[in-house]
Amino acid sequence: MSQTDEVEDSSAPLIEHLTELRSRLIKAVIAFIIGIVLAFVVAEPILEFLLAPIENTLRDLGDPNPTLQYTSPQEYLFTLFRISMVFGFILAFPVIAFQLWRFVAPGLYKKEQNAFLPFIIASPVMFLLGASFAQFVVTPLAMNFFLGFADISSVFAGLLSAVAGNIPAGEALPPTGGLFPEPPTDSDGVRITFFGKVNESLDITLKFIIAFGMCFQLPVLLTLMGKAGLVSADGLGAVRKYAMVGILLLAALVTPPDVVTQLILFTVVYGLYEVSIFLVRRVETKRDDRLREEGYFEDDEEEFDDPLMKEFDEDEDEK
Numbered sequence: 001m002s003q004t005d006e007v008e009d010s011s012a013p014l015i016e017h018l019t020e021l022r023s024r025l026i027k028a029v030i031a032f033i034i035g036i037v038l039a040f041v042v043a044e045p046i047l048e049f050l051l052a053p054i055e056n057t058l059r060d061l062g063d064p065n066p067t068l069q070y071t072s073p074q075e076y077l078f079t080l081f082r083i084s085m086v087f088g089f090i091l092a093f094p095v096i097a098f099q100l101w102r103f104v105a106p107g108l109y110k111k112e113q114n115a116f117l118p119f120i121i122a123s124p125v126m127f128l129l130g131a132s133f134a135q136f137v138v139t140p141l142a143m144n145f146f147l148g149f150a151d152i153s154s155v156f157a158g159l160l161s162a163v164a165g166n167i168p169a170g171e172a173l174p175p176t177g178g179l180f181p182e183p184p185t186d187s188d189g190v191r192i193t194f195f196g197k198v199n200e201s202l203d204i205t206l207k208f209i210i211a212f213g214m215c216f217q218l219p220v221l222l223t224l225m226g227k228a229g230l231v232s233a234d235g236l237g238a239v240r241k242y243a244m245v246g247i248l249l250l251a252a253l254v255t256p257p258d259v260v261t262q263l264i265l266f267t268v269v270y271g272l273y274e275v276s277i278f279l280v281r282r283v284e285t286k287r288d289d290r291l292r293e294e295g296y297f298e299d300d301e302e303e304f305d306d307p308l309m310k311e312f313d314e315d316e317d318e319k
Contacts, residue, residue, distance in 0.1 A: 024099040031095035036088030043080040046087060047198075050205045053135070054196065057143040068196045079199050086206060093124055119224050123217060130216030133268070134208040142204070142261050147194060215250075215269045219276045226280035233281035236273075243273055 039046070051068065058066035070076045089096075097120050104116070225231045236243075251265040 020103060024103045028092070028096045028099045031092040031099075032088060034088075035090070035092035036084045038091060039087040040080065040084035043083045043087075046083050047079065047202065050083075050135070051198075051201060053139040053143050053205070054147075054201055057140065057147050058194070060144075061147060063194075068198045068201055070198045075197075075199055079202055082199075082202070082206075090124075097124070116224075119220055122220050126216040126220055127213040130212035130214070131209045133216075134212035135205070138212060138261055138264060139205055139208050141264070142208070145260065212265070212268075215265070216272065218269065218272045219279055222273075222276035223279040223283060226283045231280060233277050233284060236277045236280060240273075244270060247273070 054068070055066045070079070101117065101120055222231060222236065226233070247266055247269045248262075250269065251262040
């Protein structure tokens, strides 16, 4: 066989892999496009659902008819497109993950396939848990902080009344303002009112959803790395203090300047870090038990009789 024939034979598997990869990518892209179309059909109800924390906060602060605005003709349409892309990817993720699995699985052993498949299933589940936590817990707290901060005058008035009791009219009045103040008179100053934009309000909500969804992937990622032998439970425990600092920096970057929200994110992510250590330790225990059953090592090290060492010890005793 000539050298040219050997090169052609060696390149054949590579071409087959590239063809398979192209086929899987085309199917994944088609699923993504279908997901975008389906999400765009219901984009407006999804938008109302995402903006529900802002609406509820505005109603609690006294706005009987919460309103968000857009200031350019294309802004609302682009907002719907943005929602469609995010939720289209979520709808298409099972198909995308299946195509990834079908491409990777033939190169894995049976045990490796059984070990890798649960992580593909756990990843979207943990992301949905993180997104739900962001939508129903974190976003309402952040909106209460941001929007309630503008209504600080009413808070000041309530605290002053609680401390001083009944205050005569005209004395110790709080400063004029608030989120929804009374219409100003000539001496009342400027009226401060919230006019929210649709895209900016949605941007905060989506950032929370993506940030918490990705943070909830921490146990999946670290457990997978532990299964591959890249990290260990003892190693993760040894760098616990550095992980705490990193989580604090992450909380400061992905959350608003609200101490409550940052503490919530820190508590949740650090809790997930501790859960990851527990899961990695379980993986290591199962791996050690399997190796022990297969006879690779014993619990108690038996004395190994080496004839050469025995002869050396006898010579030492004679001396």
